[in-house]
C-alpha cells in the first residue's frame with residue numbers, strides 16, 4: 554500500500570508492505586541505520602523513534618501505521634554533521650560506552666524534554682525505563698539529562 558508521512562522534516566510517499574516493520578523500512582529501505590535493533594520484541598528501546606512527538610518502539614510498529622504521521626529518527630536530530638545537545642550531554646557525562654543503546658536513549662530523552670522541559674530525576678528515570686543499557690549502569694545517563702536540563706535553564 555501507498556503511505557504518506559513526514560520523515561525528519563521531509564515529505565515522503567512510499568509503497569510499503571502490510572507486514573513491514575517500521576524498523577526495517579527505516580534501516581533497509583531508507584538506509585537510516587542510526588535506529589538500532591536490539592531485542593526486536595519491544596523490550597530494549599534501541600529502536601526508539603518519535604512518531605507525532607511520542608517515543609515509539611519501531612520494531613513493534615508496522616509501516617502502514619505511519620500514514621499521515623510525523624516521524625523523527627536520530628538522523629533528524631543532528632544538523633550539518635553536528636551532534637544534537639542531547640547527544641553532546643551524553644558524551645560529556647561519559648554516558649556513551651559501546652553506543653548501541655545511545656540512539657534509542659537520545660530519542661526517548663527528546664520525547665521527554667519536548668513534553669516536560671524540566672523533569673525531575675525521578676521523571677527522567679521513568680521516561681527511560683523502556684531503554685536498556687548493558688554498559689553504563691544508567692547513573693551517567695541520568696546525570697547527562699539532569700546536566701542538560703540545568704544548563705538549558
Ligand code: FES
Nearest residue numbers: 591592593598612
Ligand atoms: S529492538 Fe525494539 S525494543 Fe528492542
Ligand code: FES
Nearest residue numbers: 651654686687688
Ligand atoms: S553504552 Fe553499551 S549498551 Fe549502552
